[in-house]
Amino acid sequence: MIAHTLPYTSGDPCYLSIPHRGTLACKFCPKTQGSMQVHEYDLTFNHRPDTDEIIAAIGDFSDYSWIVFCGFGEPTLRLKTLLEVSDYIKQRGGRVRLNTDGLANLVHRRNVIPELAECIDAMSVSLNAQNEPIYNLHCAPALEHSWQAMLDFLELASVSIPHVTATAINGLAGVDIAACRSLAKQRGVKFFRQRELDLVG
Helix, strand or coil: CCEECCEEECCCCEEECCCCCCCECCCCCCCCCCCCEECCEECCCCCCCCHHHHHHHHCCCCCCCCEEECCCCCHHHHHHHHHHHHHHHHHCCCCEEEEECCCHHHHHCCCCHHHHHCCCCEEEEECCCCCHHHHHHHHCECCCCHHHHHHHHHHHHHHHCCEEEEEEEECCCCCCHHHHHHHHHHCCCCEEEEEECCCCC
């Protein structure tokens, strides 16, 4: 039986999927392929949960090392809600990580990193490719200049957020993991994580 849920767990962290919309239509994403399932959890919901609903769904998070915003949508598209919930968690001693496509500044047309830095302890940014053509091939961005905007976001975030990680997926055609790692380092990002194709969560 698949459980419909807002928060879900995969190991120790508690994960929150708060939007279903995204700025990318990544061809490797299960959502793009018609599945909203992560492990035994169904991340489908029929409305956008507000701040109070999300906080109620989290409940007692003292046993979790992290509360992680991720899922099958881009959390920063709901920036106000993201910030409100993150502030609630931080005020009560929790640690917050954001998994993002790095396009928040492009979407909101301003630098939102100072706002995020007030309540986000760690950030994982989907670099996904070593150049723009490969990025566009696999990520299918809806907005022009997404590749450059993501790189700029990575560089700015690494200055303000304590722990920023760039990620790329091993197994995608044309993706050079070593080149992705080098590109992240050039942008001042200290941490890089190689993900594996078709492994979710």
